[in-house]
Amino acid sequence: MRIDVISIFPSYFDGLTLSLLGKAQHSGILDLRVRDLRDWTHDRHRTVDDTPYGGGAGMVMKPEPWGEALDDVATSTVEATGQRPTIIFPSPAGEVFTQATARDLSTREHIVFGCGRYEGIDERVFEYAASIGEVRLISLGDYVLNGGEVATMAMIEAIGRLIPGVVGNPESLVEESHEDGLLEYPSYTKPSNWRDQPVPPVLLSGNHAAIAAWRREQQIERTRRRRPDLLPEETAL
Numbered sequence: 001m002r003i004d005v006i007s008i009f010p011s012y013f014d015g016l017t018l019s020l021l022g023k024a025q026h027s028g029i030l031d032l033r034v035r036d037l038r039d040w041t042h043d044r045h046r047t048v049d050d051t052p053y054g055g056g057a058g059m060v061m062k063p064e065p066w067g068e069a070l071d072d073v074a075t076s077t078v079e080a081t082g083q084r085p086t087i088i089f090p091s092p093a094g095e096v097f098t099q100a101t102a103r104d105l106s107t108r109e110h111i112v113f114g115c116g117r118y119e120g121i122d123e124r125v126f127e128y129a130a131s132i133g134e135v136r137l138i139s140l141g142d143y144v145l146n147g148g149e150v151a152t153m154a155m156i157e158a159i160g161r162l163i164p165g166v167v168g169n170p171e172s173l174v175e176e177s178h179e180d181g182l183l184e185y186p187s188y189t190k191p192s193n194w195r196d197q198p199v200p201p202v203l204l205s206g207n208h209a210a211i212a213a214w215r216r217e218q219q220i221e222r223t224r225r226r227r228p229d230l231l232p233e234e235t236a237l
């Protein structure tokens with residue numbers, strides 16, 4: 001998979017060279033390219049923003065650098081891969097990102113993230129991007145960040161670890177929170193008694209059916225307590 005990130009703060013993404021995603025880049029599974037939006041400006045101050053038409057607080061990102069950036073980064077994708085690129089603009093006004101979104105996006109050949117700052121990007125950029133690829137406005141949740149960079153990092157990590165070969169043991173992807181619509185069960189390791197807290201005895205029983213049943217109960221009980229919104233109905237489980 002190829003991922004391009006367009007941002008005015010490319011160094012935010014230095015952290016993606018660490019750990020599993022760093023390894024995936026070395027092995028060629030993930031081709032991650034972080035770009036500086038200012039490289040597509042032509043004035044001495046490398047200006048990317050301007051005042052909003054109609055007035056109002058803050059600044060708006062100018063369309064011209066975005067247009068040129070998308071031309072350079074996203075227009076050759078169809079010839080190269082046979083698939084239109086997916087162009088994601090992180091936005092608190094977008095659809096909410098979930099594990100299902102991550103699964104869907106992990107099958108794409110080429111994703112471009114356009115990280116907005118200030119009060120946002122000139123609306124015409126989204127229309128233009130839709131002529132090049134599939135445009136998605138995606139939010140991490142109902143709170144406000146200063147720009148799309150941190151949201152993009154989170155999305156790249158969630159998507160990247162679902163690409164086959166990125167997580168060493170694919171089994172570890174199966175039993176995680178949100179993969180089956182429930183929170184994950186609690187985990188324990190040695191010692192079997194720690195500071196007066198014994199490990200639940202069923203886990204030491206060797207009875208695999210009983211362990212599986214206990215873990216399932218724990219998942220349901222935790223989800224009911226912490227995230228009742230994830231359960232289909234109050235009586236369903």
Ligand code: 6GU
Pocket residue numbers: 089090091092138139140141142143144145146147148151
């Ligand atoms: Cl994707 N962007 C910004 N700026 N704020 C957010 C967000 C995205 N998701 C939640 N808050």
